[in-house]
Amino acid sequence: MASNVNPTVRRRRLGQELRRLREQRGMTAEEVADRLLVSQSKISRLENGRRSISQRDVRDLCGVYEVEDRRIVESLMQMAKESRQQGWWHAFGDIPYSVYIGLETDAASLRVYEPQVVPGLLQTRPYAEAVVAGALPEAGAADIERRVQVRMRRQERIREDRTPLRLWAVLDESVLRREVGGRHTMAEQLEYLNEMSQQPHVTLQVMPFSMGAHPGVNGQYAILEFPEASDSTVIYLEGVTSDLYLEKANDVQNYSVMYEHLRAQALNPDQTREFIEDVAKQYARG
Template sequence: MGVTVNPTVSRRRLGSELRRLREISGMTTQQVAARLLISQPKISLLENGRRLIKPRDVRDLCGLYGVRDQQRVDHLMQLARESGRQGWWNAYDDIPYGAYIGLEAEAAAIRFYDPLVIPGLLQTPAYARAVIAGTIPHATAEQAATRLQVRLRRQDRLRAPGNPLRLWAVLDESALRRVVGSREVMREQLDHLTDLGARPHITLQVLPHDAGAHPGVSGQFSLLEFAEATDASVVYQERFTSDLYLEKRSDVRRYSDMYAHLQAQALSPDMTRRFIEEAGKAYAGAEFRPDA
């Protein structure tokens, strides 16, 4: 069986290496753009891994930067070829967050914080279906079914034999109290969380309402970390129209500090398990109170 190629990661690695070579050469993006008769924003997009690049363009850039090692040039041109391939998610139409799925598919570890809903990787099919229906009300039945299928396929990373994704999720209590779908859907979802939290590669913490103000009040974010030292960590923030990706070391460090504060204020994993179990019993009880 051939090695699986992740085009998103190949594009990031290529862009990072091209940026490094440009900086070593002492050239600015404006100077490169002027020499190659292309726009400066295009150079920035290439270096950020946000735009495809042809192998011959990589060859031209290497020549401009004075790269004489043909083996290195060939490697970079191969990355360009790989970055143009299709990931499994590209087979699905109308998936606007393909770039994120590509990063998620390659990540070694992800740290989540979500104040409103259970993260997609932890959702049951019924809960995911209700979230999609509620958050994308204009979606057709076919589009909603596609979103659900992609979301459930992403969860394969948690079951990867020998190398499952390391996941740490801090969930706001609101995500457990908000009735998504129905009480039965919520009871099933919380039972699922209890099962997931028992797995050695998944850690769950609940941030209770009485924790007060905390660094996560500004909204959801994720920190993606990679096994390869050359792959920089990424902060991801989901938005309604255009998502935000932060890769500067200072930004990643700031969000890592924020996450450490959230972990410190949240319940321990053992206390979280008991909290989730009690919340699940409340959904199953005859006298359910959302803020109980």
């Protein structure tokens, strides 16, 4: 999906522009909320792109900020209209991590650390089916299939010919050792990892058990960067019932530094391919 119609990214850009206008007026979110008789949390959600923005919201906010240039108001209202369009993922129904999918769809690069399972963008279908079924033991077959279909569709981003997603993944050794879906599925999955690691835009590294404690012991996280300079980098932390998105410069800096330490301590890409191949052979031998 082209970035100019991605509703998630459109909301973020519009929210950033509304925050800039508020700050230019020297107003706090609480003051704006009082003027519009809404909650402060609504203003915050509008500005961070976590809430759909209506054209009426834009009109009211521009009135509070005394934006006199009609072209600016109309441009912001058009962004609001586009931000309410539906992304491709909406065709699959209520997806709990739809905000993340919207960001991933428009991202230029993704750095991820995974301590438990193969990243979704690199999963084979049998592996994905086993992961989803295991993670959601009470889900029905139809729900599992829907989630797997979304996962497979997401992988189109790293298969694009012109502008594929630049993916760098550091995997804990436990990802390779955890037998998901049986030995045949694991052997096939690890062979696929090595196949994908040959792509110029995909880099894989394994963090072996022998490394001991390392900056990734606190859990999974992803760093998304975007082609537009105005789009801030996002740190994504996946939760069971809700996810966390961090955009403050200090948070981005801290997680980026941690990731550099992870890359430095993990096996290099060539060593990683050899390591994965050895484990895949163990699965294949049964």
